[in-house]
Amino acid sequence: MIITDQMIDDIALGATVLGTGGGGDPYSGTLMAKVAIANAVKPVELIPLESVEDDWVVVPSSMIGAPTVAIEKLNSQNQMLVAFEVMEKEMDCQIAATFPIEVGGGNSLIPILVAASKGIPVIDCDAMGRAFPESQMVTFYLDGLPSAPNTLADEKGNVVTLQPIDGLWAEQFARAITEKMGGSAAICDYPMRGVEVKRSALGATLSKSIQIGKAIREANANGQDATQAVLDIVGGVRIVSGKIIDIERNTGGGFVTGSVVIAPLKATSEASQECVCVHFQNELLLAHKGESAADINNDNMLASTPDLISILDHETGHPITTDQLCYGQRVDLIAYPCDEKWRTPKGIEVVGPGYFGYQVSYTPIEKLAIKHAGEE
Template sequence: MRKIGKQEIEDIAVGAALLGTGGGGDPYIGKLMALQAIEEFGPVTVLDPEEVPDDALLVPSSMMGAPTVMLEKVPSGEEAIVAFKQLEEYLGEKIYATFPIEAGGLNSMLPFVLAARLGLPVVDADGMGRAFPELQMVTFYLDGISATPAVIADEKGNTALLSTIDNVWTERIARAATIQMGGSVMNAMYSMRGKDIKASGIPNILQLEEEIGKTIRLAKENNANAIEEVLKTVGGFELFRGKVTDIDRKTETGFARGVATFEGMDKYKDETLKLRFQNEHLIAQTEKQLLCVTPDLIAVLDAETGLPITTEGIRYGARCVVIGIPCHPKWRTEKGIETVGPRYFGYDVDYVPVEELVKGAAK
């Protein structure tokens, strides 16, 4: 058990945006929301999963929709409270704690906003260890935990309580409703018990996010090489260095989809990297070869500061370093690859772990 104050929030926001692999919401908005909530209601208690009673009722905090929309439609947090209260009423039981559903600038911050406002602790675990675009893309789905009963709530006051036959149906129906509700909504879904988060969650993700954020912050203060330090912290690989020469993105069917093109610099001169995304970065490849593919993590960092850049933040001319990070082993199982591997997203490539691809590239 530890207390999370403003400095921790600043660091977690940066680390979460990096693990958010371009998605998971805007870290600046997320941070502001969390800082304001802590300012108003005081520091938030974070529990290690092992500190949570086995039968405690937990509900993750999350938002769904296109990040491009979230930028224009800043959530107040009020709709998340509406969703939580409605789910609590439906279940007839008090929620013991919340936790982030995924890593991401916004979705890692939401639990702190809700926890501060509702007086709940936050459990240090999530359901991805990164960010993914669809609701069923959580380790909980791999382990057979139902997404429903699920409440989605918009900022206008509309809510929907879903009960579906499986989590893919939750995704379909909630996504269609989300588009009607203005493109983004707050969720209260994947309610579970303490024993479930211990068995199925990805533990100590907030701690890792905080370390990443701290590493980047200290590198700046000490004039150290932020990228090198980050790669050590996350156990990742540099994939490419380049300048953004083209960025093509559109918001369709509730997602921000697109491709960014980077022209190589330094030792990558004369090479071109294409980075494809659907809310999150999913595949990085040059003309010559595949460098990293989902579910492994692909993060775009500012070449100078090492700060992560979301898909919406990728700007023409920006000098970036693209890095790859091995995903959690749960995603490398057969059901994991089936659920979030490249073929699910329509790419005609097999999943190969980033550490093997990088070895090939170094030859």
């Protein structure tokens, strides 16, 4: 399947929904991806995961850092190419294909830039099925695949190559280097053979992004409920429709962190008629009844990582990233199930609420939805 401008628009929209508030700026990513395919050495192809040859060397292409930084310090196609080509030198071979490490915002489009310049395909897969804030939060880490080597590049031409012993060390080193690079950098990690990516990656996630993006676009064209169109694809629930009445956001340590409080619209009959507080670290991680972290407990939990939480514009269904959340926005808060790999004991250990310091246990969104529906 040849990637077109319309597919790029749909990927950007759908992947930003799945990106749960993170994954980079979809607007700049869209512009760069369209220019890249217009100037490509040949049409850029999106290929299914199962078509990857076992002996191919494949490498994901992505950006690392705080989304708020990337708004002011725009990424460049060149720095991503630098990181990718240094990886080829490290691997001493030509890389056969690339793919996004996560489905989210701009990071879903970064591989298109690389593929367009290198004349290689983009694989229809990723390693999260959503976006997560840290490098080890990938299915490859769950499956014990090595992260090394890692290559990072900034817009000035600086390049750093790492040989971390695992994904956890990769995150610690890469995050510190990214801060020195200005808070945002290009990165390639987890190089592997085709047989390994087919075993460990989550397939058809870019296709799912296209499906979601198309559904939002068509719902708006037909005057339908775009949020419901998203829910019809991803499952899950609309937790609340409301107005953002408070937001706290900080940039530091290579992340954007904070919380947002949503007051329900009086005319709705959604699951929650109380204020809802949503916490984030690049991505939306936890939603609960109440207006502060002091209100977090197992009884008032509405959704939590690793399940997906998205904030959509109430009128258009367009996803809003955590760096773009503003006081007064009318929004829909939705939550829906993650891939089953994240619901394993190791998955919960790596990306569950406890990892991020929340003193609550993980409960699947399906069970939370039934619980709170029974309270109404």
